[in-house]
Structures are given as structure tokens and as C-alpha cells.
Amino acid sequence: MLRVQNITSETHQIHTIILADFELRLVLRFLPRAQIWIFDAEYRGRRVDGFKLSLGVLHITSSNLPFDVAVQDFSGTGIDPFKADDFETGRCHLYVLEPQDMEAIRGAPVPF
Numbered sequence: 001m002l003r004v005q006n007i008t009s010e011t012h013q014i015h016t017i018i019l020a021d022f023e024l025r026l027v028l029r030f031l032p033r034a035q036i037w038i039f040d041a042e043y044r045g046r047r048v049d050g051f052k053l054s055l056g057v058l059h060i061t062s063s064n065l066p067f068d069v070a071v072q073d074f075s076g077t078g079i080d081p082f083k084a085d086d087f088e089t090g091r092c093h094l095y096v097l098e099p100q101d102m103e104a105i106r107g108a109p110v111p112f
Helices: 099-106
Strands: 012-019 022-031 036-043 046-052 068-073 092-097
Touching: 022 092, 068 099, 092 099
Parallel strands: none
Antiparallel strands: 012 022, 022 036, 036 046, 068 092
């Protein structure tokens, strides 16, 4: 599991994550009216769009990709990220689960 560093309070940002043998592009957006963070992910020409970042869930397991994202709350409130600075202040951390993590979760090899 790899923590995504340098998430700011900017409402639109792009993070490139290098994993195993591939590159993952995460587009994070904060929607102030809805008070939610959402993400899009691009991997080897495949794209998944518009997933709300939530605590305690894997977000894109149905897409059968060799990665996923997870959010952890460090405030103890158990509330999904809802402020623009939730990641910047460290209240929440965003993690990318790597292929070996996904294999452990699924119990079978994951396609690259």
C-alpha cells in the first residue's frame, strides 16, 4: 500500500503514481457544493471516472484492475473527507493498493 503524498486543498489536481510495472494517473477533485472528494484513474489506456472517496471501502474492485484506492481517517470521527483541506491537514490519508495487495484481497492473481 502506497500513500499518495502532497495532496493539497486545490479543487483539481493530478497525481502520477509509479507502481510495479505501470504508471497510474489519479485526478482528484473537490466539489465544494457537495462537500465531497472524487477521483478518476487512468491506467494503460483504461479509465474509471467519478468515484467518491469514502472511508472503509475499496472503490473500483468491480473494474478488475490491479490497483484500488482507500481512505483512512485520523481524526477518529469516521466521517468521509468533506473539506478541501482534509488531506492537506492530515485528517485523512489516501492510499493506492498495489497489485500484491489486490491479489491478497481477491485471493487470485490480478491482470496487469
